[in-house]
Structures are given as structure tokens and as C-alpha cells.
Amino acid sequence: MASEGASGGMPDPIHQFEIKRLIPMELFGYDASFTNSSLFMVIAVALIVGFLLFAMRGRALVPSRTQSLAETSYEFVAGMTREGMGEQGMKFFPLIFTLFMFIFTLNMLGMIPGAFTVTSHIVVTAGLAVLVFVTVLILGFAKNGLHFLKLFVPSGVPIYILPLVTMIEIISFLSRPVSHSVRLFANMLAGHITLKVFAGFIIMLLGAGAYGAIAPLPLLGAVALTALEFLVAFLQAYVFTMLTIMYLNDALHPGH
Amino acid sequence: MADPVTAGTEVPHDAGHAKVFPPLDPNNVSPQLIWLAFTFVALYVLLSRVVLPRIGEVIEERKDRIKRDLAAAERLKGETEKALSSYEKALADARANASSIARQTRDQLTAEVDKERKAVEDHLARKLADAETSIGATKAKALASVKDIAGDTVTAIVGALSNVNATKDDIDRALAAAGGNK
Numbered sequence: 001m002a003s004e005g006a007s008g009g010m011p012d013p014i015h016q017f018e019i020k021r022l023i024p025m026e027l028f029g030y031d032a033s034f035t036n037s038s039l040f041m042v043i044a045v046a047l048i049v050g051f052l053l054f055a056m057r058g059r060a061l062v063p064s065r066t067q068s069l070a071e072t073s074y075e076f077v078a079g080m081t082r083e084g085m086g087e088q089g090m091k092f093f094p095l096i097f098t099l100f101m102f103i104f105t106l107n108m109l110g111m112i113p114g115a116f117t118v119t120s121h122i123v124v125t126a127g128l129a130v131l132v133f134v135t136v137l138i139l140g141f142a143k144n145g146l147h148f149l150k151l152f153v154p155s156g157v158p159i160y161i162l163p164l165v166t167m168i169e170i171i172s173f174l175s176r177p178v179s180h181s182v183r184l185f186a187n188m189l190a191g192h193i194t195l196k197v198f199a200g201f202i203i204m205l206l207g208a209g210a211y212g213a214i215a216p217l218p219l220l221g222a223v224a225l226t227a228l229e230f231l232v233a234f235l236q237a238y239v240f241t242m243l244t245i246m247y248l249n250d251a252l253h254p255g256h
Numbered sequence: 257m258a259d260p261v262t263a264g265t266e267v268p269h270d271a272g273h274a275k276v277f278p279p280l281d282p283n284n285v286s287p288q289l290i291w292l293a294f295t296f297v298a299l300y301v302l303l304s305r306v307v308l309p310r311i312g313e314v315i316e317e318r319k320d321r322i323k324r325d326l327a328a329a330e331r332l333k334g335e336t337e338k339a340l341s342s343y344e345k346a347l348a349d350a351r352a353n354a355s356s357i358a359r360q361t362r363d364q365l366t367a368e369v370d371k372e373r374k375a376v377e378d379h380l381a382r383k384l385a386d387a388e389t390s391i392g393a394t395k396a397k398a399l400a401s402v403k404d405i406a407g408d409t410v411t412a413i414v415g416a417l418s419n420v421n422a423t424k425d426d427i428d429r430a431l432a433a434a435g436g437n438k
Contacts, residue, residue, distance in 0.1 A: 017278045019287070030286040037284075038291035045299045052307045059314050061321060067314075074311045094304030102299055121279045123288040128296075189279060 013196035017120055017189070036116045037124070044105040044118070073101065077241065084245035085252060092248055095135070099128065100241040107188060107233035111226070119236075120188040122181060129181035132244045140251035151254040180243055187236045191229045198222040406431060 023034035055070035063071055077097045081089050103119060110117025118124050140148035152169040153162065201218035205211050278284060407427045414422045 014277060019278055019281070019284045021287070025287075027290060030290065031283070032290040033287045034291070035284075035287050037288050038295070041291055041295035045295050045302070048299060049302045049307060052303075052311070056307070056310050056314065059310070061314075061318055063314075070311060071315060074308070074315065094300065094308055097308060098296070098300045098303050101303070102296060121284070121288060123279075123285050124292050127289050127292045131296075185279070 013193045013200065016116070016192060016196060019121075037118050037121065040106065040109055040116045040118050044102060044109060047109075048101045048105055073097075077101075080241065081245060084242070085249045089245070089249065089252065096241055096244060096248075099132075099244055100237055103128070103184065103240050104234065104237035107237055108230075110188065110192065111230060111233055117188055117192055119184055120192055122185040125181035125185040126177070128184075128240070129177040132180065132247060133177040136247045136251045139248065140254060143252060144254055148251070148254050151250055176243075176247060180240070180247075184236050184240050187232055191225075191232050195222060195225050195229060198225055403428075403431065 020036045021033040022036060022039060025032045025034060051066075052070050052073075055064075055066040058064060058067060060067060074097070077100050078090070078093060081093050081096050085092070106118040106124075109115050110120065140151070144150075152166050152173065154165060154169065157165050198218045198221045202215050202222065205215040205218065407424060410427050410431070411422055411424070414420060414427075
């Protein structure tokens, strides 16, 4: 992170998204290098599992502060799942909980200055979105057979516009993984770029003589944006999880 | 795709933003996807096999415990209410008992007093009757004596006035005649 300020005084806001290959590796002919992104994924996994196990070590009936934090995250996601899919949706609770904790932790890790934001890469968010999409497809056809296709034929629509509506439904279904992944990716990317740009303004203004007097303005902006970014980090994890639940619910109950 | 990657990507790092935008760089696809798969599967397995059952167990246990405690509280409450109602019933019984005893005692006392008063009244009435008969007897005796006294008096007066010794029979006759005239 320190090696910046190269091009024309303005720190490069894109630099933070660069993938650095820490340990070059290859797998079946594909580049499988252990990168800074991989490092943060591993850190996230270790943090989540480590924290939850540490918090639950007492298994107390009256929870300690850390234990109640772990339980709150469990109850939060369980409540979301139950509300969105009903009791039979609890089969997918581990998957949903994993998704939420993984994205949330990666987003939050990205807020540490100098850290890498894994979710600011569309490859990662698309990978997760495709995982959900494929799960929905498999689950939908396995559970309902061809009845799953009723998802595209809403009931109560007049027959003469039904083809049109069906087309729209199919397109919207197919575009789900795109919007699902781009939403998270774009939010994290844009937020981090904006933060970096505002922070860059401070340095530029300080280096510009009399204009240094208004340097505190972008500083305030950066502080406010940081708070906002924490909110976004949580919110996008929540939104991603919520949409996953909605899509899975469609697979369980395709009739509109 | 594989071969030029290891050598190719190291170089343009220093070129900075002149290179392709890193989140859209196709060279970055496979390492991210592969490591995403690794870490996500690892996290999923660890969470679903180890962590979540542990948390769920504790929460379930607490729920059960709370349910059991609530049930126990409910049961104790029912018992309390039963005890309270039986106490109230006992109290009401005692009260009813007490008042019946009081009434009985009062009735008994009243009866005794009545009996005694009646006895006294009877006694008095008998005495009164005795007194009345003795008065009547005395009166009758006195009335009977009046005739004798009158006869004696008449004998004495007649003797003194006319030296005639009127016999008692004469006088009685005369008195009877006089009395009869009256």
C-alpha cells in the first residue's frame, strides 16, 4: 500500500485492487497462485471459525458477551432464513450462514486500511452468485421437476400477454446472477475508490500551498464516508444473503 | 491461459493504472476462483459440521430450559392457586361454623331463659291462686261470723230492752226474715 503517489501527485485509487501473487502455483494447468486475495479469504475463514469457536468455548446457558455475539449472528441469519423460506428452508441454513459470514467478514476486513477487499472483485462475487444460481436450478428441478418452469408462467395473467410476461420472467431469472454479483462488487469497488479519492484530495490540498486551509473538508468527507462504508459493508452482505434466500425460496415454491 | 500468466503479470505491476483495470483482468480469474472454491468449501464444511451444531445445541438447550422453567412456574402457580382457594374455603367454612354455633348457643340460651321465666311465672301464678283461695276462705268465714255476731248482738240488745230471753233460733228466724225482706 505504501508504494504509491507515482502518477502526478494523485494517489492511484485503483492500486488497492491489484492482485499480487504471493506464492505462484499451478493446478491442472491453471494459474492457482496464492495471492493477496487468497490470503484474505484464508484470513476470513480462520477469523470466522476461530471467533465462533472461541466464543462458544464455554457453551454457557447464560452467555458471555462474545458468546452472545456468536449466538446473535446465528439467530440473525436463522431468523432471516425462517422468515424467507419457512421451516423447510432451514436445510439451507448452513449455506446461507456461510455466505453471510464470508461476505460480511471479507467486506469488513476490506475496511482495514491497507487491507485487500476480496469482494471488490467481480470474479469472487460472480463465483458466489453462480453458486447460488446453480443451487437454485438444481434444487428447483430436483424438488419440483418440470413444475419448476411454472416460475416463468405467473398465474392470473391474461393468455394474450402470457408469452410476453414469460419472456420477461425468463430474462429476469437469467439476469439474476449478474445483478446479484454486480451489486456487491460495484458497491465495494465504488466505495473504496471514493474513499481513496477523498483521502487523495487531502494530500493534494496539503501540498498546494494556501489551498491547504481547506484540506479538513475532504478529511471530514473521508470520515463520513468511512462510516458509510461500514454500513455498506454490512448492508451488502445482508442484501446478498437476503436475495439468496429469495431465490432459494423460489426454487422451493415456484408457484407465484 | 496458463503459461504466460506467471511471467506476464509480474511485469506490468509497476506500470500502475496504465494496465488493465485489475478487477476485470482475465489473468486474475483462475487464482481467485480456485481459492474462493477452496476457502468457501472449507468454511462451509467447518461451519456446518462443527460450529453451527455447537451454537444450535446451546441455543436449543437454553430454549428447552426456559420452556421447562416456564412450565414449572405455571405448575407452581396452579398449586398456589389451589392452596389459596382451599384456604379460602376453610376460612368460609370456619366462619359458617362459628355463626351456626353462635346461633345455636343463642337459641339454647333463649330457650333456657324462656323455660326459667315460665317456671317462675307458673310458680307465681300458683302462689297467687293459693292466696286468692285463702282470701276467699277467710272472707267466707268472716261473712259467716257476721251473722253470729249480729245474732249475739241482737240477743244482748233484746235482752237488755225487754227482758225477753230470745233464743237463738228466734233471732235467726227474724234475721232470716229481715234479710229476706231486704
